[in-house]
Amino acid sequence: MKKFGFIIHPLDVSDIARKFPVSRFFSDRLLEKMLKVVPAFKASHITGIESVKGVKAEGYFVCCPLTARQMIELPTEEVIEKIIDAGRKAEELGAEIVGLGAFTSVVGDKGLTVAQNLNIPVTTGNSYTVATALEGIRLASDIMGIDMGKSNILIVGATGSIGKACSKILARDNKYLMLVARREERLKELADELRTGYNVQVETGIDLNKLLPEADIVVTVSSSVDSLIDVSLLKSGAIVCDIARPRDVAEEIALKRDDILVIDGGIVEVPGEVEFNLNFGFPKGTSYACMAETMILSLEGRYENYSLGAELDLEKIIEISNLADKHGFRLSSLRSLEREVTLQQVSKVRRIVSST
Numbered sequence: 001m002k003k004f005g006f007i008i009h010p011l012d013v014s015d016i017a018r019k020f021p022v023s024r025f026f027s028d029r030l031l032e033k034m035l036k037v038v039p040a041f042k043a044s045h046i047t048g049i050e051s052v053k054g055v056k057a058e059g060y061f062v063c064c065p066l067t068a069r070q071m072i073e074l075p076t077e078e079v080i081e082k083i084i085d086a087g088r089k090a091e092e093l094g095a096e097i098v099g100l101g102a103f104t105s106v107v108g109d110k111g112l113t114v115a116q117n118l119n120i121p122v123t124t125g126n127s128y129t130v131a132t133a134l135e136g137i138r139l140a141s142d143i144m145g146i147d148m149g150k151s152n153i154l155i156v157g158a159t160g161s162i163g164k165a166c167s168k169i170l171a172r173d174n175k176y177l178m179l180v181a182r183r184e185e186r187l188k189e190l191a192d193e194l195r196t197g198y199n200v201q202v203e204t205g206i207d208l209n210k211l212l213p214e215a216d217i218v219v220t221v222s223s224s225v226d227s228l229i230d231v232s233l234l235k236s237g238a239i240v241c242d243i244a245r246p247r248d249v250a251e252e253i254a255l256k257r258d259d260i261l262v263i264d265g266g267i268v269e270v271p272g273e274v275e276f277n278l279n280f281g282f283p284k285g286t287s288y289a290c291m292a293e294t295m296i297l298s299l300e301g302r303y304e305n306y307s308l309g310a311e312l313d314l315e316k317i318i319e320i321s322n323l324a325d326k327h328g329f330r331l332s333s334l335r336s337l338e339r340e341v342t343l344q345q346v347s348k349v350r351r352i353v354s355s356t
Contacts, residue, residue: 005090040086050272052328099294125290133265154215157222271328
């Protein structure tokens with residue numbers, strides 16, 4: 001039986017209340033102070049994963065008890081030490097590889113220091129996240145009747161590891177890219193690389209709201225703790241693939257626009273009769289792609305560091321996608337705000353757009 005671990009953390013204090021109802025009686029500030037001294041702990045035992053090749057795996061969700069905001073605002077060294085503590089807990093549980101979820105994959109050097117301090121390999125899961133997100137975008141474009149090659153494609157968070165990989169892959173087959181990130185110098189470097197290496201027109205900016213109205217397709221992968229996308233600025237008929245967690249598109253805002261399509265990025269079906277024994281809001285048998293990458297590497301017996309650092313290897317993105325197919329992982333049906341996208345919903349969006 002193959003074994004893996006996956007490190008999770010509460011996105012905000014409301015996640016703590018779902019797991020520990022008594023915490024509702026404490027203030028947010030007090031809860032965050034308490035989290036700083038709580039050691040990593042096993043959140044659940046994952047069972048029932050079985051590859052179509054007959055290989056079986058089990059794993060553990062290990063909680064690194066810091067919220068997303070704490071991971072951004074606390075000293076980096078302190079946060080990384082907490083993540084390493086969670087990795088060591090996974091080792092104690094018998095994991096042969098461990099994945100980094102949500103902000104644990106973003107802090108510091110994106111897993112490199114964590115890997116250096118553990119006795120088992122580490123992955124962020126970002127390679128399979130990129131592969132499945134782009135697959136979802138292509139599918140959404142097809143059913144919406146959008147020609148990606150002639151569309152303005154906006155990548156938000158373009159200089160991060162996921163955003164940069166998405167930009168490079170999209171530059172291969174598309175003509176118009178718009179890149180947004182916080183640092184202008186890094187944006188310029190990426191834009192120059194894309195223009196030199198691919199036949200693509202690139203526009204850059206640090207003002208997201210200026211570029212949003214021009215975008216036909218938005219891929220958003222920021223590391224912000226707050227939602228970033230002002231859907232009121234999106235053009236009618238636009239597709240938004242929200243890979244970020246916490247979300248870059250707030251649910252209550254997205255529901256105000258019935259002429260755009262917001263899809264969740266990186267959600268896959270896991271082979272076997274998987275039981276996560278933890279409710280993270282997905283239908284039975286599905287997970288985030290970053291979680292799935294850890295499972296795939298475990299099933300394959302590839303106990304090596306994977307998807308670490310600021311630069312993702314594009315060949316590994318292709319490789320992990322092929323390994324996913326080999327073991328029976330599949331892109332879940334298109335989902336919007338964790339609900340299935342129906343043909344009726346797509347038809348409604350297209351009908352509204354064509355009538356304007």
